[in-house]
Structures are given as C-alpha cells and as structure tokens.
Ligand SMILES: [Ca+2]
C-alpha cells in the first residue's frame with residue numbers, strides 16, 4: 001500500500017471486510033508533521049472502486065478512543081466514481097499530528113462486494129526543511145526578511161538577557177553572543193507574534209537558536225494568522241512543526257511547497273521544548289526570519 005505502485009494490474013491489497021466492519025488502519029509518521037495532502041488509490045477496476053472512506057490525524061493514538069475525533073477528510077466516491085483521489089488541504093487549515101488513520105466506511109461501489117481493495121495510501125507534508133544554515137546564510141537572508149528590524153507585537157515573556165528582542169531580527173545568528181535568553185519552561189508555551197502590517201504569502205521561515213548544539217531549541221511551531229487574538233488564535237493549526245530533538249541542528253529554514261504557502265498578516269512562534277537538554281529551562285533565540293511576498 002506504500003510501494004509507489006497503484007492503478008496497475010495486481011497493484012492492490014485485498015481485505016475481505018463488509019461496510020459495517022469499519023475497516024481501519026493507522027500509520028505512525030514517527031513525529032508530528034503538518035499534512036499538506038493525502039492520497040487514496042483503490043482497485044484499478046472502476047466497478048469495484050472503494051465507496052466511502054475517512055482520513056483522521058491524531059497526536060497520540062489509542063485504538064479505543066482516537067476514532068471518536070472528527071475526520072480531517074471524508075470522501076464519497078459513490079456518485080462520481082473514480083479510481084484514486086488526492087485531497088489537498090487549504091493553506092492555514094492543514095491538520096497536524098503524528099498518526100494518520102484511514103477508515104473505510106463503504107468498501108466498494110458494487111453493492112454486494114465484501115472486499116476493500118487498496119493499492120496505495122499517501123501522506124505528504126507541505127514543506128521541506130534545510131538544517132545546514134550558516135551564519136553567512138542568516139546574514140545574506142537579512143535583506144529579504146519581512147520582519148527585518150521588527151520587534152514582536154506580542155510576546156508572552158520579555159527578554160531576560162541584556163540582549164533584547166531586536167536581536168532576533170538583526171540578521172546575526174550562530175555567532176557568539178548573538179542569542180536572546182528567555183527563562184521559560186516547556187510548559188509555559190512561550191509565544192511571540194510578528195505583525196507584517198499587511199497580508200503576505202509566506203514562502204519560508206527561519207529559526208535560529210543558540211550557537212551551542214547542547215542547548216539547541218528542542219521543539220517549536222510556526223503559525224500564520226489573518227487576525228491575532230492572544231486567547232483564541234493559538235487554537236488554530238500550526239503551519240509548521242519542528243522537532244529538533246532527534247537530529248539536532250542549530251538552525252532550520254522551512255520552505256513551503258509552491259501550492260502550500262500560508263497566507264496571513266501575523267506570524268506566530270511557539271516554543272514547546274525550550275532546550276534539547278531537558279534539565280535546562282531557557283529558550284535561546286538568535287534569529288527569526290519570514291520570507292515571502294505581500295499580497
Ligand atoms: Ca501500492
């Protein structure tokens with residue numbers, strides 16, 4: 001079901017189940033991802049195409065309870081039957097999570113058929129991440145940074161160091177004494193927002209932490225909002241989620257696929273794991289970059 005082959009002879013897998021079996025499967029992505037699109041390919045014979053199915057995205061998976069959530073996509077293939085479908089989520093409305101669930105609620109458009117046939121299931125992200133960012137890269141990106149020289153319009157805690165918030169957008173990162181300290185815990189959900197002043201299409205985002213790898217930032221999320229309300233905006237889906245704990249690097253540049261660029265006026269950053277050293281409770285940020293074009 002994940003070998004890249006579908007809609008050819010003998011490409012599908014058979015599961016002898018009825019509609020009421022609620023045939024289900026879950027893929028573990030290994031870490032939280034923002035999902036840009038999903039693919040379902042059934043049998044290559046239209047008379048036995050899959051009838052109806054649902055995709056789910058879970059942060060944690062529990063067989064007994066997870067399927068109570070709302071699905072992220074529901075597809076009814078019975079009226080205008082096709083062999084395969086690709087579902088693409090709107091910018092700023094992409095589901096995020098670690099587990100992707102598929103539930104078949106009508107196994108076949110043929111009424112008397114008791115077999116779910118699946119040739120291929122696809123889960124696609126919406127961005128790529130570069131992790132080999134250097135101090136020179138940060139410097140050369142500075143002129144195109146939409147938040148160049150700006151201060152956050154909202155921050156959940158002010159800087160605790162002598163270097164203040166303006167150091168996060170001055171084009172200097174990964175050098176000695178380039179970072180700003182915020183003494184926060186993971187559970188503080190340290191947050192900040194930059195106001196671009198007008199709507200923009202966001203092509204890339206940069207996050208640069210401390211220049212010492214043993215105190216790199218652990219996990220963070222970027223958001224893009226049309227309007228910003230501190231109480232409610234953070235309930236929306238992040239546009240990017242990065243887990244730096246497994247293959248730790250100093251800085252990351254996230255670039256969205258051409259048709260997956262988020263659009264909005266406010267850029268939010270939330271730090272959910274301040275330091276890869278779990279005994280250390282300080283978020284250290286050297287540079288934040290937002291690249292794209294005003295709409
Ligand atoms: Ca296949």
Ligand SMILES: [Ca+2]
Nearest residue numbers: 167172286287
């Ligand atoms: Ca800086």
